Amino acid sequence: RKEVEQDPGPFNVPEGATVAFNCTYSNSASQSFFWYRQDCRKEPKLLMSVYSSGNEDGRFTAQLNRASQYISLLIRDSKLSDSATYLCVVMDSNYQLIWGAGTKLIIKP
Amino acid sequence: DVKVTQSSRYLVKRTGEKVFLECVQDMDHENMFWYRQDPGLGLRLIYFSYDVKMKEKGDIPEGYSVSREKKERFSLILESASTSQTSMYLCASSLEPGQTLYNSPLHFGNGTRLTVT
Numbered sequence: 001r002k003e004v005e006q007d008p009g010p011f012n013v014p015e016g017a018t019v020a021f022n023c024t025y026s027n028s029a030s031q032s033f034f035w036y037r038q039d040c041r042k043e044p045k046l047l048m049s050v051y052s053s054g055n056e057d058g059r060f061t062a063q064l065n066r067a068s069q070y071i072s073l074l075i076r077d078s079k080l081s082d083s084a085t086y087l088c089v090v091m092d093s094n095y096q097l098i099w100g101a102g103t104k105l106i107i108k109p
Numbered sequence: 110d111v112k113v114t115q116s117s118r119y120l121v122k123r124t125g126e127k128v129f130l131e132c133v134q135d136m137d138h139e140n141m142f143w144y145r146q147d148p149g150l151g152l153r154l155i156y157f158s159y160d161v162k163m164k165e166k167g168d169i170p171e172g173y174s175v176s177r178e179k180k181e182r183f184s185l186i187l188e189s190a191s192t193s194q195t196s197m198y199l200c201a202s203s204l205e206p207g208q209t210l211y212n213s214p215l216h217f218g219n220g221t222r223l224t225v226t
Contacts, residue, residue, distance in 0.1 A: 004151065034214070043199060043217035044152070087151070097215070099151035 003027060004090050006100040013078055014108055020074040021103045023088030030098075032091035033064055033071045037084045038102065044087055047073075075105075083107045112136070115200050115218035122225050128187040130221050132200030139204040141183035142215065143167075143175060145196040152199065158183055190225045197222050 006023045013019045025033075033050035048055065050062040050071050061074040071090075075082055088100035116131035134141065140159055144152040144167075154167030156175040164175050172194060176184045183202075187194055201215040 002151075008149070036215075043219050044215075045217070046214035049214075096154070099153075101149055101151045 002100075003098045004088055004100040006086075006088050006103045008101060009104040009106075011103065011105045012108060013105065015078060015080060017078055018074065018076045019078055019105065020072055021086065021105075022070050022072045023090075023100050023103075024068075024070045025088075025090045025098070026069070027090070027092050027098075028066075028069060029093040030069075030090045031093060031095075033062075034089040034091075035060075035062060035071075035073050036087040036089055038087055039084045047086070078107045080107050080109060113200055113202055113216050113218040115198075115221050117221050118219065120221060120223045122187075122190050122223065124191060124225060126187075126190045126225075128190050128223065128225075130185040130187075130198055130200075130223070132183045132185070132202075132218055133181050134183075134202040134216070135181065136202065136205060136216070137180065138202035138216070139180075140202060140213075141177065142201040142203075143173075143183065143185045144199045144201065145169070146199055146220075147196050155185065187223075190223075192225050195223060195225045 003026050035047040036044040037047045038044040048057050050064050054063045059076045063072045085102040085104045087102045090098045113134045142157045143155045153169050158164045158177045174186045198221045200218040203213045203215045
C-alpha cells in the first residue's frame with residue numbers, strides 16, 4: 001500500500017463547475033499537509049498548506065480529516081487555467097515529505 | 110521571487126557515462142533536495158542536504174551521489190548512467206531564515222529530462 005494515495009484521474013470537468021478530490025495517507029503520525037499544483041511539463045508549485053481546521057484561498061478549499069486520514073481539495077467555479085495535476089504531500093514525523101502521484105484535472109470549455 | 114536554476118533542461122547520455130546535474134538557488138535556503146519524477150509515481154527523494162557539505166540519503170540513493178560545497182549549489186552525480194535512470198530530475202530548495210520545517214514550501218527548478226540510451 002502506498003503511503004500517500006491519490007486517484008490519478010483524469011477528472012474531466014466543465015468550466016464553472018465545482019470539483020473535489022481526496023488524498024489518503026497511511027501514517028497517522030503525519031504532521032503537515034500540502035497541495036501542490038503541477039502544470040504539464042513544468043515543476044510543482046505550492047498551492048496551499050492544509051490546516052487542521054480547514055482553510056480557504058479564494059476558490060480553493062482544503063480540508064483535513066485526521067480520523068479517516070485523508071485530505072481534500074475543493075475547487076469552486078473552475079477555470080480553464082485550473083487544468084493541471086494536483087499533488088498531495090504529507091510531512092511525516094521525521095520532517096520527510098511523502099508525495100502522492102497526483103490527480104490530473106482537465107477543465108473543459 | 111525565489112529562483113532555482115537547473116543547468117540543463119534536456120540531456121541525452123549513453124549507458125556508462127558519468128552525468129552531472131547542477132542546481133543553484135538564490136534565496137539563501139538551508140535545505141536542498143534532488144527528486145526524480147516518473148509517470149504514475151510520486152516524486153521520489155534521491156538525496157537531500159540541510160547544510161553545506163552535509164548530505165543525507167533519500168529513498169532511492171542507489172546509483173547516485175551528491176555534492177554541496179557551497180550553500181547555493183547542490184549537484185547530483187550519476188556515477189555510471191543506466192537506462193533505468195531515464196527520468197525527470199527535479200531540484201528543490203526550502204527554509205528561509207525565520208521559517209520552520211512545517212511551513213517552508215519547496216521551490217523547484219524547472220527540471221532536467223534525462224534520457225540514457
